[in-house]
Amino acid sequence: MKSNSLLQQSLRENAAVYNADMSLNYRRYDEQFIHTPAYTHIAGKISALTSAFQRPISILDIGCGTGRYFHALHNARSIMGIDVSPEMLREARTPFGAERLANIRVELVSGNFYDHEFGGRKFDFIYSIGVLGEHTVFDSHVAGKMFELLREGGVCFFSVVDIEPRKNAKRRLAEVAYPFLPRPVKAVLDKRWETCYMTLEQLTEIMNKQNFRNFEIERYISEDPLWEGVHLECIARK
Numbered sequence: 660m661k662s663n664s665l666l667q668q669s670l671r672e673n674a675a676v677y678n679a680d681m682s683l684n685y686r687r688y689d690e691q692f693i694h695t696p697a698y699t700h701i702a703g704k705i706s707a708l709t710s711a712f713q714r715p716i717s718i719l720d721i722g723c724g725t726g727r728y729f730h731a732l733h734n735a736r737s738i739m740g741i742d743v744s745p746e747m748l749r750e751a752r753t754p755f756g757a758e759r760l761a762n763i764r765v766e767l768v769s770g771n772f773y774d775h776e777f778g779g780r781k782f783d784f785i786y787s788i789g790v791l792g793e794h795t796v797f798d799s800h801v802a803g804k805m806f807e808l809l810r811e812g813g814v815c816f817f818s819v820v821d822i823e824p825r826k827n828a829k830r831r832l833a834e835v836a837y838p839f840l841p842r843p844v845k846a847v848l849d850k851r852w853e854t855c856y857m858t859l860e861q862l863t864e865i866m867n868k869q870n871f872r873n874f875e876i877e878r879y880i881s882e883d884p885l886w887e888g889v890h891l892e893c894i895a896r897k
């Protein structure tokens with residue numbers, strides 16, 4: 660499990676970032692975002708994964724923000740979007756492509772996914788884009804919770820930020836020296852390096868410990884100016 664201090668710090672940072680102004684701008688950007696390759700890529704995957712069910716399904720969007728991808732979901736009987744930012748949720752009441760949601764029950768819930776109680780509810784499709792391993796931690800507690808929330812035959816799709824390309828030469832050198840450093844120096848580095856971002860190995864290790872029937876992880880490089888960088892995308896099946 661990641662440290663509780665990292666979780667608390669990420670919640671504080673999130674509250675500062677996703678305020679009313681930012682949420683309004685984020686929602687406005689949804690209209691432009693649909694013209695980017697990143698949108699085509701992510702919405703394409705969400706559409707394909709949900710189309711494959713060929714029956715009405717219940718869906719959970721973790722860190723739904725403005726509900727950017729709600730309109731890309733197929734076969735949706737119900738959509739629950741959970742987000743820790745009330746301002747982002749306010750924007751999600753009128754998401755992009757709202758006309759496609761006319762006959763779908765959309766429920767917007769304010770809460771921190773990490774400790775939110777779902778009261779035994781289960782979902783067929785759970786997805787989370789740009790949230791886990793980015794604005795909040797992804798650890799075995801979160802992975803286990805996603806597994807529990809998923810129905811048998813269900814599918815999870817989520818992205819985390821790949822930290823590898825973000826490490827500079829100094830950091831790489833320090834990592835080579837790390838095993839030989841005295842404990843107090845290690846402690847300083849551990850604190851400095853603590854982040855929600857992850858390596859492929861860390862993500863794989865966490866997913867290996869869960870009971871998913873199978874999972875696959877792909878690297879995706881997004882060049883969108885507001886969602887840049889290398890992302891690890893995981894699809895897991897129960």
Ligand SMILES: C[S@@+](CC[C@H](N)C(=O)[O-])C[C@H]1O[C@@H](n2cnc3c(N)ncnc32)[C@H](O)[C@@H]1O
Nearest residue numbers: 722723724727742743744747771772788789795
């Ligand atoms: C970059 S936005 C992504 C929004 C949406 N998923 C998308 O792709 O447009 C990150 C969102 O995650 C939410 N978030 C961050 N930490 C969270 C947590 N612990 N629980 C629920 N939502 C969280 C933020 O409030 C914000 O709306």
